[in-house]
Amino acid sequence: MLRQKYGALFSALLVLVLLLSACSSGGSGSSTTSDPAAAPATGEDMQELLPEDGAKLTVWDSGDQKAFIEEAAKAFKEKYNVDVTFAELGPDKSMGQMVTDGPAGVGADVFAGVHDQIGQGESAGIILPNDWFEEETRSRNSDLAIQALTYNDILYGYPKSVETTAVFYNKDLIDSVPADWDGVIKFADTFNDAKANKFAIMWEVGNGYYVFPFLGGYGAYVFGSNGTDANDIGLNSEQAVEGATFIQGLNKILPLKTSDINADIKKSLFTSNKLAMNISGPWDTGSLKEGVKNLGVGMYPNLPNGKPMTPFSGIKAYFVNAYTKYPNASKLFADFITSEEWQLKNFEMNGALPSNKEAAASKTVQSDPVASVFLKQFENSVPMPSIPAMAQFWSPMEAAMSSIWNDNKDPKEALDNLVNQMKSNITTGQ
Template sequence: MMKKWLGVLIVCVLVFTLAACGNAGKGSNIESTPEASSTPAEPGGSNAVNEEEGELLPEEGASIVIWEGKTQRKFVEALAQEFTDQYGVPVKLEEVENPDQVTKLTTDGPAGLGADVVVFPHDQIGRAASAGLVLPNDWFGEETASENDPNAVSAVTFEDILYGYPRSVETYALLYNKKLVSAPPKTFDEVIAFSKTFNDPKKNKYTIMWELQQFYYDYAFLATNGGYMFGSNNTDKEDIGLNNEGAVEGAKFLASLKESLLPLNTGDITFDIKKGLFIEGSLAMDINGPWALADYRAAGIDLGVAPLPSISGNPMTSFSGVQGYYVNAFTKYPNASKLFARFLSTKESQLRNFEMNGTIPANLEAVQDPKIQNDEITKAFYEQFSHSTPMPAIPQMASVWGPITAGIADIWDGGKDVKASLDNSVAQIKDAIASQ
């Protein structure tokens, strides 16, 4: 047990500093059963860990279930068969879309009905970890912390404890039609200059769009100049930086774009409206994510992707997400589950997922592979990811969206004072958090 907790402590320190680590000892997780479980998992037996070899072995008779979305089925089934061949542990896939998994695990986990390995976006880790639904990534924590992008490691960490095994990263970037834009603009000044030759709202032609009613995208304007969501690396709910000096300057710049680029109201720019304009050639540039690529490619667009244009010399800071594997805290087979989560998230597996599904690896070596470096679109998204902020994972984030979205609408649609509008939004956010 002493070795186990020492290993967990080492991982926590490594994740907190986001430093590459050496060859410190790993902690055994034979007894890593949640105290809250009414049906605690049985230890894997005397052969669960080969102490001399420092090797984690699956429990005797183990079989595991993984929840994963439909688009990942072929990848998971292929890797599951290889895992079974190597470890003798059967794996079954049940289709549950990633955003729904924490909600389902909340009830199914304690009831013994949840999958052993789950996959969800990192912004739900606070909810899952606080409820004791997932186990720490202790045995493979050192490798995970050193092999993956620091932003990705930070994203799957909660309260200085590493829980996740990063699968892929995502953020939004600048998508552009190469037939309309010969070279992507590197600054917003260049965007504005281009608009003078292209923009024609009366003919429904626009230079650039993003979903204005979604603060997920508007955040980039506030953050690039020094605004932030929460302090202490998005963990301090008492420190809200959406109305500081940088955020106000960013929001003022955002508001200025209505006259020069987008004389529309926030509700006029939906995902579908924007997509339609881009496909018909009436929109030159679109701030969007990899989720839009399939439709644009299917439409035959000569598509390019580049990092977001800088503002006042500062790289534009987008929100980002990290999909990661997690081990159900109520699993009967924690060793086998940790082995499978690791198996799915190695450099080789992340590259294979990229080849099969176009997911962007979190693994640092995988990103340098020629398969990635020679892919213009994936490389651009990853470059933008390096300038991103992982979506806050603390539960209080749910109190932010409504007030700040209303504040941006007041500024953009109503022309109201920027500082007063942001102050009002932050006050509402603080009241909502205090009432929780």
């Protein structure tokens, strides 16, 4: 009798354990998810992501990345048995192209883009979130890069490289970039010869990308809430006016019209020893090294308020096409080619500045006198806002700076007009 009672109790307990076990595995009896791309696991329960049977990928990127991508594709093929084909379409055009090509089924599976285009891609529904590799991506990359690729609290893209601006200088003309703008002005007093087109320093005065370092250094911003609130435009604040007023005063050391200053003119003067300091980005490193024997790179000079300038920065990343037939393989490749190993390879082959923290801190990168300065400046930069309203910043800013610089217009009035124009364009969707 006692044995029967305990036997019944044991049977009941066994049934209960089996029921609990089934519940803990979702009732399927297996921990394998039927759609790993849609429901990624994390932590100890992380399942291996495998490419789809018969997967083959196309990748869009700029022409200078072809050899790098083909080398990565070869290694990826060896590891996952998936063919990857390169097609040339630069990061500046890819997101717009994907808006039409993605839904049509002819877009690349993985494509390179710049973080400020994420708003466009998200609103069009053409990019997949970085879900499966999110934790690893966040932990191994620069916080600024992750911030830039996060949109509406969702991480999009797999960061591959970073960019910002700094000050190239000719060591035969000036020993180093002055610590502050007062030093720049004093140097200009001894170096400048406007009739001979000799200038101490030059930047694209009418280009908002090169204007913002001044405004940001005074505490101004484009959009509030870390660039996400289009209803809060901070370009006519007291701080912005102070920055624009300072820019206006620099006309005395660069007495040219905004239309007479562009990238080609700067490069021509710089490589002919008529320009001592040229504000630009790492994309110019190769050509400037060819034209200037003793090339150096320095951080921006401090502003009169004693604070550093804060240039815009851009983060290039690989994005996965939401319409790809092979989301698993695409995510695997985007993660694979942006690993520490391959970011270092891209730096060695093309000079791309790593977003990966370990790669950026490596001896290979830090021993490079150009890359190390740009990465240091990047840490004191502001990622360009990625909301669609950012498209309404560039033309109004160009017009405002033209009136401030060329026509000596009151900076407050010019910036008020700028903000009103931006608000109108954002409202009407222009």
